Amino acid sequence: MSSLIDLVNVSKSFDGTLVLDDLNLSVKENTFVTLLGPSGCGKTTTLRIIGGFERADKGKVIFDGQDISSLPPNKRQLNTVFQKYALFTHMNIAENIAFGLKIKNKPKAYIQDKIRYALKLVNLDGYESRSVDSLSGGQQQRIAIARAIVNEPRVLLLDEPLGALDLKLRQDMQYELIRLKNELGITFIYVTHDQEEALTMSDTIVVMNQGYIQQTGTPEQIYNEPENAFVADFIGESNILHGTMIRDELVEIFGARFACVDKGFGTNMPVDVVIRPEDIDLVSPDEGILKGVCTHLIFKGVHYEMEVTTPDGFEWLVHSTDMCPVGKEVGIRVDPFDIQIMNKPASEDEEAVGLNE
Amino acid sequence: MKTTKDRLKKTVENFYLVLIMIFLYAPIATLMVLSFSNSKSRTQWGGFTLRWYGEMFESSTIMAALQNTLIIAFTSALIATVIGTAAAIAINSMKPLPKTVIMGITNIPMLNADIVTGISLMLAFIAFGISLGFETILIAHITFNIPYVILSVMPKLKQTNKSVYEAAMDLGAPPIQAFFKVVFPDILPGVLSGFLLAFTMSLDDFIITHFTKGAGINTLSTLIYSEVRRGIKPSMYALSTIIFVTVLILLIVTNFAPHRKLPHLRHGALRNEGGQ
Numbered sequence: 031m032s033s034l035i036d037l038v039n040v041s042k043s044f045d046g047t048l049v050l051d052d053l054n055l056s057v058k059e060n061t062f063v064t065l066l067g068p069s070g071c072g073k074t075t076t077l078r079i080i081g082g083f084e085r086a087d088k089g090k091v092i093f094d095g096q097d098i099s100s101l102p103p104n105k106r107q108l109n110t111v112f113q114k115y116a117l118f119t120h121m122n123i124a125e126n127i128a129f130g131l132k133i134k135n136k137p138k139a140y141i142q143d144k145i146r147y148a149l150k151l152v153n154l155d156g157y158e159s160r161s162v163d164s165l166s167g168g169q170q171q172r173i174a175i176a177r178a179i180v181n182e183p184r185v186l187l188l189d190e191p192l193g194a195l196d197l198k199l200r201q202d203m204q205y206e207l208i209r210l211k212n213e214l215g216i217t218f219i220y221v222t223h224d225q226e227e228a229l230t231m232s233d234t235i236v237v238m239n240q241g242y243i244q245q246t247g248t249p250e251q252i253y254n255e256p257e258n259a260f261v262a263d264f265i266g267e268s269n270i271l272h273g274t275m276i277r278d279e280l281v282e283i284f285g286a287r288f289a290c291v292d293k294g295f296g297t298n299m300p301v302d303v304v305i306r307p308e309d310i311d312l313v314s315p316d317e318g319i320l321k322g323v324c325t326h327l328i329f330k331g332v333h334y335e336m337e338v339t340t341p342d343g344f345e346w347l348v349h350s351t352d353m354c355p356v357g358k359e360v361g362i363r364v365d366p367f368d369i370q371i372m373n374k375p376a377s378e379d380e381e382a383v384g385l386n387e
Numbered sequence: 388m389k390t391t392k393d394r395l396k397k398t399v400e401n402f403y404l405v406l407i408m409i410f411l412y413a414p415i416a417t418l419m420v421l422s423f424s425n426s427k428s429r430t431q432w433g434g435f436t437l438r439w440y441g442e443m444f445e446s447s448t449i450m451a452a453l454q455n456t457l458i459i460a461f462t463s464a465l466i467a468t469v470i471g472t473a474a475a476i477a478i479n480s481m482k483p484l485p486k487t488v489i490m491g492i493t494n495i496p497m498l499n500a501d502i503v504t505g506i507s508l509m510l511a512f513i514a515f516g517i518s519l520g521f522e523t524i525l526i527a528h529i530t531f532n533i534p535y536v537i538l539s540v541m542p543k544l545k546q547t548n549k550s551v552y553e554a555a556m557d558l559g560a561p562p563i564q565a566f567f568k569v570v571f572p573d574i575l576p577g578v579l580s581g582f583l584l585a586f587t588m589s590l591d592d593f594i595i596t597h598f599t600k601g602a603g604i605n606t607l608s609t610l611i612y613s614e615v616r617r618g619i620k621p622s623m624y625a626l627s628t629i630i631f632v633t634v635l636i637l638l639i640v641t642n643f644a645p646h647r648k649l650p651h652l653r654h655g656a657l658r659n660e661g662g663q
């Protein structure tokens with residue numbers, strides 16, 4: 031399948047500060063792509079370049095094979111759902127939804143049908159003549175989505191559309207959005223800094239940091255096989271350790287040797303090792319590869335969250351349904367396929383944000 | 388239950404309020420009463436009459452001046468509103484530093500004493516070889532009205548969400564259409580109050596008009612001034628009363644019309660805007 035949108039070598043700076051550095055991104059038709067990254071990493075800027083609200087300093091935006099880099103927003107076949115909804119407060123709901131269609135001089139009957147259809151789609155039938163102010167945040171958000179999709183865009187851009195909603199509503203809306211995407215068959219490019227949201231909703235996640243793409247992959251790939259310490263640290267909780275690759279399939283951490291499944295890192299090379307807290311098995315001290323003492327215990331509902339301190343002073347984060355009381359000595363074991371080996375960061379930029387905590 | 392002390396406090400407060408009102412409005416009230424008095428004496432009530440109002444409406448000089456005043460007020464307010472609104476939009480999209488500087492510069496003409504503005508405008512007109520007359524009054528009024536329009540449009544612009552404009556473009560509207568369809572309705576109350584404010588300011592002005600008008604043309608305020616120098620006629624009371632009432636009504640409309648938050652005249656406006 032060829033791609034619908036391509037960003038080719040896109041760079042952008044504001045007032046001399048480089049915000050996007052030679053970014054390449056390719057979005058396939060009918061996928062849900064999420065741009066994920068910490069605040070200020072350039073997600074919104076990327077989206078605005080696709081939408082036509084910012085011009086890239088360098089590079090091209092390709093849409094369906096055509097260079098649209100210099101096309102203004104009103105000439106692009108895509109629509110945006112803005113973070114603060116940006117509804118037109120002096121118009122009622124129907125007028126808001128009809129806005130794009132009226133501009134395109136669609137017939138009245140067609141517009142009426144579309145309004146009804148869109149309101150049904152976002153579960154707000156009968157809201158035609160309500161005023162914008164009389165709607166709750168979640169409802170306004172759904173109107174913003176309805177207003178965008180009646181134009182039958184090929185791509186919908188969403189910039190943290192659920193950011194202002196409370197947890198419960200946010201979860202409902204996540205399912206709503208996935209359903210919409212499947213029903214309409216349009217491509218979603220979604221921006222968030224919430225990693226759980228990204229994991230739940232996306233077909234593809236693009237992890238960004240400081241204007242670079244750190245990793246692109248399916249949610250499973252991003253979670254289970256982070257390519258570097260930044261991704262591992264940003265997606266979910268993890269133990270990130272300095273290790274030495276003794277040889278293929280054997281890594282040394284704090285003097286103890288763990289079997290793993292990774293190959294091709296050379297011999298006696300320094301590497302970063304990621305171990306997810308839920309992948310650590312606590313066993314009796316003699317059976318463990320490393321010994322430690324449990325120093326923290328919190329009940330989290332589904333599991334216990336524990337910290338096990340090994341003699342070198344590292345605090346291992348452990349999630350388990352079995353409890354280990356504070357002060358008890360335990361052994362640590364990890365299955366080989368639960369150990370993820372990564373190269374040490376190549377650039378200083380990555381280093382700066384990756385591992386210093 | 389109210390205590391005696393409370394009641395006393397209330398009485399004193401009311402008394403003070405009445406006193407202030409008397410100070411502020413007694414002179415105008417006197418003028419208004421005299422405009423209905425059937426006697427040329429300034430100290431005696433001669434019975435109620437509308438004679439002076441009749442005389443006023445029959446005087447061709449007064450009517451010509453009235454016509455000038457209204458045309459100048461309306462035209463200058465209209466042009467100042469267009470220029471001022473465009474300027475406010477431009478200033479609002481500037482970076483913070485130039486924005487502060489430009490807002491400071493637009494505030495200066497309002498702080499400037501009218502007499503200085505008047506004389507400098509007159510000198511400028513003469514220096515550029517423009518003969519003083521109707522056009523120069525009009526230009527002068529447009530000039531001093533622009534800052535008032537900027538000041539009433541600016542707060543509205545700040546309130547409008549920038550992404551509303553972008554949303555309109557996103558939905559297919561070209562920039563100009565996007566502006567008039569979604570931004571303009573949002574700032575319209577500010578534009579209207581700017582217009583009314585400019586209209587009032589123009590109606591109200593004497594000093595700047597006096598210096599820029601040249602011979603042979605009068606607005607109401609300059610006419611009253613020249614008549615008064617020749618001896619006060621009661622028809623001038625009537626005229627002043629009408630000007631006062633008109634300005635009062637306009638001010639009430641601009642300040643109390645619904646959804647209309649006007650930067651309160653001169654100093655209040657400067658305080659609100661100065662920091663940004």
Ligand SMILES: Nc1ncnc2c1ncn2[C@@H]1O[C@H](COP(=O)(O)OP(=O)(O)OP(=O)(O)O)[C@@H](O)[C@H]1O
Nearest residue numbers: 044045049067068069070071072073074075076223
């Ligand atoms: N119009 C602008 N002028 C100047 N700097 C800007 C502008 N827009 C963005 N920036 C800067 O570019 C950087 C990236 O901004 P961007 O809005 O793309 O981040 P983001 O990833 O969307 O962050 P967040 O999660 O906080 O929304 C930030 O440092 C920001 O200050």
Ligand SMILES: [Mg+2]
Nearest residue numbers: 073074075189
């Ligand atoms: Mg953002």
